[in-house]
Amino acid sequence: GSVKAGKMPEGEKIRQCKQEEEQQQKEEEREGLIEFYSSYQELFQFFCSNTTIHGAIRLVCSKKNKMKTAFWSVLFFLTFGLMYWQFGILYREYFSYPVNLNLNLNSDRLTFPAVTLCTLNPYRYSAIRKQLDKLDQITHQTLLDLYDYNMSLPQRDWSTSSTQKRSSRSLLHHVQRHPLRRQKRDNLVNLPENSPSVDKNDWKIGFVLCNENNDCFHQAYSSGVDAVREWYSFHYINILAQVPDAKALDESDFENFIYACRFNEATCDKANYTHFHHPLYGNCYTFNDNSSSVWTSSMPGINNGLSLVVRTEQNDFIPLLSTVTGARVMVHDQNEPAFMDDGGFNVRPGIETSISMRKEMTVRLGGSYSDCTEDGSDVPVQNLYSSRYTEQVCIRSCFQLNMVERCGCAYYFYPLPGGAEYCDYTKHKAWGYCYYKLLAEFKADVLGCFRKCRKPCKMTEYQLSAGYSRWPSAVSEDWVFYMLSQQNKYNITSKRNGVAKVNIFFKEWNYKTNGESPAFTVVTLLSQLGNQWSLWFGSSVLSVMELAELVLDFIAITFILGFRWFRSRQKLPPPIPPLNSQDNAAFHDEVPALCAPHRFTVEAVVTTLPSYNSLEPRGPSRDGEEGHE
Numbered sequence: 001g002s003v004k005a006g007k008m009p010e011g012e013k014i015r016q017c018k019q020e021e022e023q024q025q026k027e028e029e030r031e032g033l034i035e036f037y038s039s040y041q042e043l044f045q046f047f048c049s050n051t052t053i054h055g056a057i058r059l060v061c062s063k064k065n066k067m068k069t070a071f072w073s074v075l076f077f078l079t080f081g082l083m084y085w086q087f088g089i090l091y092r093e094y095f096s097y098p099v100n101l102n103l104n105l106n107s108d109r110l111t112f113p114a115v116t117l118c119t120l121n122p123y124r125y126s127a128i129r130k131q132l133d134k135l136d137q138i139t140h141q142t143l144l145d146l147y148d149y150n151m152s153l154p155q156r157d158w159s160t161s162s163t164q165k166r167s168s169r170s171l172l173h174h175v176q177r178h179p180l181r182r183q184k185r186d187n188l189v190n191l192p193e194n195s196p197s198v199d200k201n202d203w204k205i206g207f208v209l210c211n212e213n214n215d216c217f218h219q220a221y222s223s224g225v226d227a228v229r230e231w232y233s234f235h236y237i238n239i240l241a242q243v244p245d246a247k248a249l250d251e252s253d254f255e256n257f258i259y260a261c262r263f264n265e266a267t268c269d270k271a272n273y274t275h276f277h278h279p280l281y282g283n284c285y286t287f288n289d290n291s292s293s294v295w296t297s298s299m300p301g302i303n304n305g306l307s308l309v310v311r312t313e314q315n316d317f318i319p320l321l322s323t324v325t326g327a328r329v330m331v332h333d334q335n336e337p338a339f340m341d342d343g344g345f346n347v348r349p350g351i352e353t354s355i356s357m358r359k360e361m362t363v364r365l366g367g368s369y370s371d372c373t374e375d376g377s378d379v380p381v382q383n384l385y386s387s388r389y390t391e392q393v394c395i396r397s398c399f400q401l402n403m404v405e406r407c408g409c410a411y412y413f414y415p416l417p418g419g420a421e422y423c424d425y426t427k428h429k430a431w432g433y434c435y436y437k438l439l440a441e442f443k444a445d446v447l448g449c450f451r452k453c454r455k456p457c458k459m460t461e462y463q464l465s466a467g468y469s470r471w472p473s474a475v476s477e478d479w480v481f482y483m484l485s486q487q488n489k490y491n492i493t494s495k496r497n498g499v500a501k502v503n504i505f506f507k508e509w510n511y512k513t514n515g516e517s518p519a520f521t522v523v524t525l526l527s528q529l530g531n532q533w534s535l536w537f538g539s540s541v542l543s544v545m546e547l548a549e550l551v552l553d554f555i556a557i558t559f560i561l562g563f564r565w566f567r568s569r570q571k572l573p574p575p576i577p578p579l580n581s582q583d584n585a586a587f588h589d590e591v592p593a594l595c596a597p598h599r600f601t602v603e604a605v606v607t608t609l610p611s612y613n614s615l616e617p618r619g620p621s622r623d624g625e626e627g628h629e
Contacts, residue, residue, distance in 0.1 A: 305505025
């Protein structure tokens with residue numbers, strides 16, 4: 001059979017379609033945006049040959065020498081291990097959040113702190129005067145029984161009404177329930193009381209506290225003075241708690257305590273102080289505390305501070321509560337309560353005390369750098385004070401809240417929580433037992449108050465130093481006391497113990513600020529990491545990107561090879577059956593589908609059906625047929 005022009009054998013068409021498909025695939029690979037690797041070996045060989053990381057090229061160049069290849073491989077991965085070990089040390093240091101301490105000296109107008117001054121003499125309120133007189137009588141008899149000491153009592157009007165008699169009987173009943181007793185020391189418990197080996201000095205003194213179940217313990221003291229003072233204070237607090245709004249009673253006598261007050265050579269007035277009463281320290285006056293016009297000091301020195309002349313003579317006060325003479329002073333920041341037990345110190349009578357101050361501010365980093373708090377809002381303790389957060393405010397509030405929860409009442413020395421009432425043994429018979437047990441747990445931090453209450457991130461402290469001199473001097477005391485008696489109507493009974501002078505001023509104009517700054521920032525971390533990378537591999541950030549690219553390519557090749565393996569397991573290609581002459585018709589029907597995109601018409605006159613072998617290409621005939629086409 002012959003083939004006309006434009007006619008091509010079917011086998012040649014199939015081969016031409018395959019060639020076109022291969023050529024199109026090559027063009028697509030050549031023009032593609034991503035050139036990928038066909039194996040792990042090709043990937044690593046390309047990386048080692050082109051990377052800027054030092055030493056990697058040795059893994060390829062020495063591949064014909066297996067010993068060198070092993071040596072450089074071990075050295076390369078060992079270096080990587082050492083570098084990442086150093087990275088771990090740097091990360092650990094970074095996440096420990098170290099800080100640098102910054103010390104700054106500042107010169108500016110200084111805000112003068114608040115100054116609290118107390119009389120050191122608890123006052124006899126008129127509302128409880130009769131009960132205190134009765135307590136004095138009971139104490140007099142107690143000291144007489146224990147120590148054969150006849151305490152002198154002032155002459156008073158002991159006539160009482162029926163109501164006051166009932167109150168006195170009630171007080172006597174409760175005092176008898178909490179008596180002051182002597183107890184043998186531990187090494188003398190087995191000796192009889194009348195033993196000649198037992199001396200009065202071998203006894204401990206204290207008082208007994210019991211609960212509702214008659215479970216009692218002896219609150220003992222090694223000093224009889226401390227025991228009597230604590231026992232008297234316990235009953236005194238119960239008497240105060242029985243008076244409604246006893247803390248609101250204002251029986252202050254400012255002019256009778258403060259004889260002279262000057263700040264910056266200007267006279268003070270009532271607008272410059274506030275008054276409160278402390279159960280143990282008596283009438284207290286706070287100067288420059290959160291008033292409308294806060295004092296400022298532009299110059300250091302004794303003439304540019306606060307100067308006070310105070311009366312220190314005791315008159316009609318409670319000697320069993322206060323055993324010292326003088327006054328107590330404390331310097332603190334504005335809007336902070338004055339905790340006289342913690343930061344105060346005593347002023348001696350007949351002495352001029354000059355207190356120089358130096359302001360010091362501390363600013364801590366919060367968050368991850370320290371366990372400080374900005375304003376106490378994140379501390380799990382309610383602030384019972386009408387002031388800003390301080391650590392001592394938090395600790396006392398924590399104790400008071402535990403006191404209310406455990407004992408059912410509040411301790412008189414601390415603010416009253418909402419819905420609670422102060423402890424009084426006429427209503428809460430066992431509160432003393434509960435209080436001293438709770439106090440022991442508080443000091444041992446069983447309550448967790450010291451762990452819960454954190455330091456504020458910003459706090460101001462005043463470093464104090466004091467100097468003393470005799471005042472008034474021997475040659476000037478006559479006219480000084482005469483002027484005081486004329487101006488303040490002061491009846492002089494004891495000149496030397498009658499008055500004292502206090503000067504409080506800034507020592508210097510500078511104040512110190514202790515601040516914190518992060519010692520290891522993100523920039524520092526990146527710099528240290530870069531130094532380590534350069535030390536071990538002598539490369540840069542782009543080298544790190546090359547390593548990241550290697551990891552990503554490795555993951556991609558693994559995914560592709562895994563996908564191919566999975567597809568090959570899911571679907572295997574069917575075997576191709578051998579073609580014979582009977583299959584020509586079917587094969588002829590399938591030929592157009594193999595090269596579907598190329599559509600052209602071929603007119604042929606076929607005299608006889610070609611055999612399957614005639615479809616096999618032959619060199620000369622192929623060229624000729626292509627020419628005819």
